Amino acid sequence: MSSCAVILAGGQASRMGGGDKGRLMLGGRSLIDRVIERISPQVGAIVLSANGDLTRFDDLGLPVVADSIPDHAGPLAGILAGMDWASEHGHDWLITVAADTPFFPMDMVERLSGYDNPVVLAATPDPEFGMRRQPTFGRWHVEQRHDLRSALNMGVRKIRQWAEAQDEVLVVFDNADFFNINTPEDLAWAEQHLA
Structure with missing residues (x-):
């Protein structure tokens, strides 16, 4: 059962003043380069999900959907685009990662792959809620794309809302694994963490 990954890079980065968050520099390298480096050994193929002028990512050497x-229907639409691409290229499973989250684990795919459920999401401990989903980090069976397309066309936009209806499983990771960079302060924290 082969899997590929989609890097979700279609957000509008409003809290960073717009543009592609994945192009922000961290320790002399872009966030997206760090994400590619982490996910590449874990999957058989990578595709990038983005909107607008897709040629701006030509330098990465990845297919872009x-x-x-x-x-701008949100990350669920990016997941659907990734599922469609995965299906067209003979993959059974899609792994999702976010372009603005450079520290996810090097064994993430292995840990998410221990279940046959159609949706397996990463989660982290939360003192208030017990567990917090990391909804842009997951493993999705590509056969679910038809249901996802219908849900999106009916106005569903929240990953949690759709995933809960798919018999999801949550796999717990450490909080620091999924630190995502939304603000200049987050980027400063990431620089310190990297050091």
Whole structure:
């Protein structure tokens, strides 16, 4: 059962002043380069999910897919685009990672692959809620794409809402594994963490 990964890079980065967050520099390298380096050994192929002028990612040497659902429908639309690409290229499973989260574990795919459920999401401990989903980090069976497309066309936008209906399983990781960079302060923290 082969798997590929989609790097979700379609966000609008409003809290960083716009642009591609994955292009932000951390320790002399872009976030997206760090994400590619981490996910490459874990999967058989990688595709990038983005919107707008897709040629701006030509330098990465990866296939790039745009949302098939209009009006910036969020990460679920990027997951669907990745599922469609994975299906077309003979992959049974899609792994999702975010372009703005450079510290996810090197054994993440292995740990997510221990279940046959159609949706397996990473989660982290949360003192208030017990567990917090990391919804852009997961393993998705590509056969679910038809259900996902229907849900998106009916207005579903929250990953949690759709995943819960798919008999999801949560796999617990450490909090620091999924630190995502949304603000200049986050980037400063990441620089310190890297050091």
